[in-house]
Amino acid sequence: MDMPDSPASSWVIDDRLKRLVREAQRVSVLTGAGISAESGIPTFRGDEGLWKQFRPEELASMDGFLANPRIVWEWYRFRRDVIGGAQPNDGHLALARWESLIPEFTLITQNVDGLHTRAGNRNLIELHGNLWRDRCLECGRTVEASEEVISGQAELPECNCGGRLRPDVVWFGEMLPEDEWRRADEAASLCDLFLAVGTSAVVHPAAGLPRLAKTRGAVLVEINPEATPLSGWADYTLFGPAGQVLPELLELVGT
DSSP states (O other), X not given: OOOOOOOTTBOOOOHHHHHHHHHOSEEEEEEOHHHHHTTTOOOSOSOOGGGGGSOHHHHSSHHHHHHOHHHHHHHHHHHHHHHHTXXXXXXXXXXXXXXXXXXXXEEEEOOOSOHHHHHTOOSEEETTEEEEEEEETTTOOEEEGGGOEEEGGGTEEEOTTSOBEEEEEOOTTOOOOHHHHHHHHHHHHHOSEEEEESOOSOSTTGGGHHXXXXXXXXXXXXXXXXXXXXXXXXXXXXXXXXXXXXXXXXXXXXX
């Protein structure tokens, strides 16, 4: 299906969409890197000085971690330093407020930056994990990054059990967490309004959730500054930044 043109910051909320937003009782949302980019968080796929000399698989795979854990941890500490100064934007805050206004609201995110939690969302599914958590390779428990125990000169974090910790994010070659995926699939299947916000719609399996929602009868709304492979499927594509479009939709909720 061809992608439509995507004029900059051009969206129309017509009377039908206004009614649908007002009446929606089961809303599911999928967010991607685009909403975090509005908070100044880079995608980390461009030129980042030192890091451009590494292949992504060297910094975000189990093989890369086992081969050179120190480099991988330096990379993730760099990312935490960059992301730590970012704040939730108006798009994040609108989604948190929306959750408080309707009976059933599920937020599914591909992002690992923790900004949705900081904004106030609680019914949150983090498909790709969370940059601020670690997971023990020995006992399997997860710990907040602030609970890391640093081992000697190597500066490699350890669990209290003595096992090595890794960032609790999904790496190349790994499956999505089973429980999170089950919940996301259920949320997409049962909602009556599905919003795809700031996602490229090319990273699977998450990219299939908006289409699943539509095939189950939901109205599909895409919010993105640019056209994506999803644009031809959506009932509405609102070309604009999430920080502007979402607050405008939020004003309709409960009115």
